[in-house]
Amino acid sequence: MIRRSARALGAVLLFAWAHLAFGEMRLNLQDQKTAIGHAVYDLHNIIVLICLVIFIVVFGAMFYAIVKHRKSVGHQAAHFHENTTVEVVWTVIPFLILLGMAYPATKTLLAERDTSAPDLTIKVTGYQWKWKYDYLQEDVSFYSNLSTPRAQIQNQEPKGEHYLLEVDREMVVPVGKKVRILTTAGDVLHAWYVPQLAVKQDAIPGFVRDTWFRVEEPGVYRGQCAELCGKEHGYMPIVVRAVSEDEYKKWVGEQKAKTAGPAAGAAPAGAAGGAMAAAPDGKATYEQVCQACHAAGLAGAPKIGDAAAWTPRIGKGVQTLYDHAIHGFNLMPAKGGNPNLTDEQVKATVDFMVSASK
C-alpha cells in the first residue's frame, strides 16, 4: 500500500513536473519491462520520497533559523550547545528509517540475483568494441556491431532516430521466458547494460558472471556498454528484440541456416566479415577497424594516403608490414585490436592501405 501510493505519488509528481517544465524530458528511470525492473522502480521512488521528506524537515528547520534567528532582525544568540537526549534521538530515528528501507531492498536484491532455472541461456562476450552472442542451447552465434554510419558521428549526415543505439544484428529473445545471460570478455572489462530490462552485469575477461531477465512485452530494448573499455567505449550498443515464442523459433531457424554456410567454424569478423570470408575486402576491414587510428594518424600510426609516412614503411617489404599488422608493432595492436580477423583479411587490408598511400 505504501509502495503503491508512493509509486502513484512519485509518478504524478514527476509526470506533472516533466510536462510543465521540460516537455518530454525524462526525469526518472526508463519504463521497466520486467518484474525486477518494476520492483527497482518502486524501490527507487520510495527511497527518493523518504529522502525528500527528511530533506524538507531538516532544511525547513534550517531555513526557519535563517529567517527568524538572524542577527539583522535582532535575534540574540542562545548559549545551549549540548543535549544527549537529542543526540540519541537523531541517531536512533535514522537507524530505524534505514531498517525500513533495507527490508524491500533485500527482497528485491534476492529476487534479482536468483538466476536459477532459466528457459534459455545466452553467453555474451564483450570485445573492443562489439558484443558477441552465443545461444548455448541453439548453436547460434554472432557478433553485434554498431551500425550507425561514421558520417553521422562526424556530423556529416543528420543523425537517425536511434543514433548510437542501433546494431547490425540484434539479440533476439522470446517474451515471457527466463533468459539467463552469462557475461565474459575477450580483452578488457565491459558491462552489459539494458536499462529497460533492469540488467547491468560486468563482463570480465577470464571470468564468467551471470544475470537474467524475463521480458514482459514484445519490443526493442536498447542499451550500451557501461564500463570504460577504451576509445570506442561509447560505440558498442546493445539491442535486444523481444518477440513471441513462434517468431523466436523462426528466427533461430534462420540463424542456423546462416551459420551453416561456408563461413561455419571461422569467426565472422564484424558486419562485412561473414560475407567477405571467401575474398577478403581490405577496404571494408579498413573502414571497420583500422581507420580508427590510421585515418587521423593517432598513436604514431601512419595516416592513410600520407605517402611521406608510408614510403619508408613500404620500403621494409610487404611481408614485414603483414607481420606487424598481424602480430602488432609498437602501439599498433595485433590485427588492429580485432582478434577475429583472419590473417588473409589483415593482409588484404594492408594491401589496400599500401595502395592508397603510395
Place this chain on the structure above:
Amino acid sequence: MEATHGHAHDHGHHDHVPSGIMRWVTTTNHKDIGTMYLWFSFAMFMLGGAMAMVIRAELFRPGLQIVNPEFFNSMTTYHGLIMVFGAIMPAFVGFANWLIPMQIGAPDMAFPRMNNWSFWLLPPAALLLVIAQFVPGGGAGVGWTLYPPLTIQQGMSMDLTIFAVHILGMSSIMGSINIITTLLNLRAPGMTMMKMPLFCWTWLITAYLLIAVMPVLAGAVTMLLTDRHFDTHFFNPAGGGDPVLFQHIFWFFGHPEVYVIAIPAFGVISQVIPAFSRKPLFGYTSMVYATASIAILSFLVWAHHMYTVGMPVQAQLYFMFATMLIAVPTGVKVFNWVATMWKGALSFETPMLFALGFLFLFTMGGFTGLVLSITPVDVQLHDTYYVVAHFHYVMVAGALFSAFAGIYFWLPKWTGKMYDETLGKWHFWLSFIFFNLTFFVQHFLGLAGMPRRIPDYSLQFADFNMISSIGAFGFGLSQLLLLYVVLKTISSGEKASQKQWEGADSLEWTALPTPVPYHSFEKPPVVK
C-alpha cells in the same frame, strides 16, 4: 578558550622574513608551506577545470565535434586524478599547515623539514601528469580508477601516471605523519584533546585514514606497473590474474579516500557555522565521535563501488547494509550543524554562504548516496551520470565549497586584509547556481541510462547535456572571480582586525594579531 599569552611583539625581533625564491624553496615555516599548498592547489584546480571544460564542450551536442574519443578519455582520467590528488587534497593540507599550529598553540609543525619535502614532491608529480599528455599515444584513457586490463594496454603515459601516484602518495603520508605528531605532541598547556577545535580533530582522523590507505594504493599501482612490464599477471587474466582483485584493492583505498576529502571539509564547516551563528558548535563530543565512526565505517564498505562485478549475493547484502549505516553518523553531523544555527544570531557573510551551500548540497549528495547504496537500484545507476552527479555533489558542493568557505573565512587572518564582500557574495551565488545547473540535470541523465565516460551519446540525452555544459562553462568562469578577489585582497584590501569575525573563538583569532606574524606562539599560550 582564552589565551593569557601570545602577543607577537614580545618576540618581534625574530620576525625576520627571508626573501627571494629561496625563501619558498627552502622554507620550513608552516605558513609559507600552507600558502604554497593553497596556490599549488588553485593552479591544479584551474588545470583540472580546463579539462572539465573540454569534456563539457565535447558533450555540448551529440556527435564528435572537438576532440577524438582517445583524447576525451584521457581528459576524464586526468580531470579526476588532478582534481582529487592535485586540487582538493592539497587545498586541505594547505589549511592544515596554516591552521593546526595556530589552533593548538604550537610554534610550527612537528617536522618542518619533512613538511617542506611533502610540499615539494607535489610539483614534480603534477609535472608527470602533464607530461603524460604529450608522450606517444597521448594521455592514458582509463578513468581515474585505473582499472586493468585496460591500463595494461596503455602507452607510456600510464607509467608516468603510476609514478605520479606514487609520489603524491609519499607526499600525503609524510604530511599525515607531520599532522598526527603535531596534534598529539605540540598542543599548548591546557589544550586537551577534547578542547581542540573540530578542524584539528577532523584532520587527526583524516591523517590516520591517509596513512592506512595510501600504501594500499601504492601497492595496487605498483602491481599494475609490474603487470605492464614484467608479466607478473596480478590482474591480467591472460596469465591467470584477476581484474576484479584490482578493484577490491583500489576501492579499499578509494572509499576512505572519499572521506579523506570530506572529513577536513566537515572540519572547516564546523569552524565557520558556529562563528556566524555566534553560538558554540552544538554537540562537539558527538561530532568527534560521528567523525571517527564515519572514518571507521569507510574501511568496511568499499565494494559498494562494485555491485555489478558479480559478487555473491551475501557479500552484496553485507556491503549494502554497511553502506546504509554511514547515513547515521553523517546525519548526526548535519543535525548538529543545523542545531548550531538554531536560535543563534546569524549573519551571512561569504564564508557562511558557502558553508550553507555546503550543508544544503552536501546533504543532497548524501541522499543520492543513500539511493546508490541500495544494491538493486545501484545496479541500474552504476557507471551512469547519476553517479557522476552524486560524487560531484559530494566533491564540489561538499569539499570545494567548504574550501571556499575556509578561504574567505581565514583570508583576513592570513593576509591581514579584508576581501571584497560584494564580490565574494557574487562568487558564491554564481558558483551555487551554475553548480546546480551543471550537475542537477545529470541525475536525470543517469536515471535515463546515460553511461559515464562516453564522448558521444544518443539523442534522448541531448537537452540535459546542453544544459549541463552551459552550467559547467558558467561554473568554470565564476572561479576566475575567486582568483580576482584573492589578488585584490592581497594588493588593496582594507585592513582586517585581529578578530575579524565576531563569533570566531579559536586561538588564531583570540591570541594572535592580524596579520599573523611569521613566527607565532614561540612561547605556548596557556589555555584554560
